Amino acid sequence: MNIDHIEAFIYAVHLNSIHKAADALFLSQPTVTARIKTLERELGQALFKRSGRGIKLTEKGREFFSYAEQIVQTYEKAKKQLSKELIQKEIVIGANPISSQYFIPHILPLWKEALPDVHFTFITATNEILVDQLIRKEIHIAFLKEMSRDAICQSPVLDNSVHLVCHPDHPLANKKNINVGDLSEDSLVFFECGAFDWNRIHKMFEAANVSPRIEFRIGHLEVAKSLIQHNKGIGFLPSLCIKEELKKGTLVTIETDHILNIKQQVYGTYYGTNPPYLWDHLWNVIESFEEKSEQAEAI
Structure with a gap:
């Protein structure tokens, strides 16, 4: 059983489309279709059925999906464990324009100070583009507004009301x-x-x-x-x-809260069920930065 075939299946489920899965994986649609068909032959079960213009999991497909995610997660953990000497030394971070201008310049030097051996690559883009780049695995973490997308995990970072x-x-x-x-x-x-x-x-x-x-x-x-x-x-x-x-x-x-109250948050965002490399380390620095900022404002 090929891990690439399982990954193609997972992407198709998350994006509810063979075409979108192909785009996210930088593959042609026939290639993704062929990978899923091969997986179905190996399992001896149909995993999808057509539903209008989209696709829908069969009962067996739903049953296999949880196993598929576990397989990929275990594979990724094994890769990290077996390559401790080759631990990722670069992390790619994205942010929407407002977060880029008013948050990243303050936090990026602190990240570098806490993690001197890590190379940071930073990009600015719109919220929608950042989500697509997360799904395509072009970036590891993004700072953006609240987004409702499958397999996108978010944690509030900053008040931007x-x-x-x-x-x-x-x-x-x-x-x-x-x-x-x-x-x-x-x-x-x-x-x-x-x-x-x-x-x-x-x-x-x-x-x-x-x-x-x-x-x-x-x-x-x-x-x-x-x-x-x-x-x-x-x-x-x-x-x-x-x-x-x-x-x-x-x-x-x-003071306008009595007539209009627009609460906004900036969210730390990643794709998948497991946080990306260094997520906890970056988060600890953010929390420390926020505590110091609040103390300075109180003074």
Whole structure:
């Protein structure tokens, strides 16, 4: 029984498609089909049946799937055990643009300090591209928003909730019990990117039957932040990008939790049932980094 044939079967199950499995494995669709057919002949059982445009496991296929995952996991563990002298010295990490700019530059030197013998490769991409790269095993770990995909494991790492911010001299800076009408009367710097559900902000104004005064539509976070710092309007920005400004007092938050509360997390993400190499080590450094950051903010 060939391990590559079993892996092709597992990918087809996770992705619910022979075609997607072929893409993820960098193989042709006929090759993946042939591997699964060979596996079925060896087992003497049909593992899939056609279901519309997709595929569906047979009863025997479902029964074999748990064994297949155990076989691959055992194989991977054995490879690591037998090659202790050749332990992976490189780890490839990906992050979405906001995590790349505001988290990775702080944590990457700490990872290197904790693991001096490891070579780190880092890439930036959208959430969707990062998930595809995880599945293709092009990267080991990614930092991105919450994603609902089969065989993708996620653990929350950072709070990146969205806050309404303004210049400290802005009239709304110290105002309490602000309503949507108050916000609609002010100039809004609207930063929008695919990492967050900005549609909720639009709906907030729609529900109050008012229209926001969007003076600036900005596709670059730093530009949006700069406009707000220069008192050109108010705006909703994610936590990671405004930590330093809030600490220095060049920006202040406007309390809006009573009308809109956008909680967001950055998740450490990997593909498969087993955490990748060095996951625990990297996670320990992150936890230590977060504890120090919280202590500094308390001071």
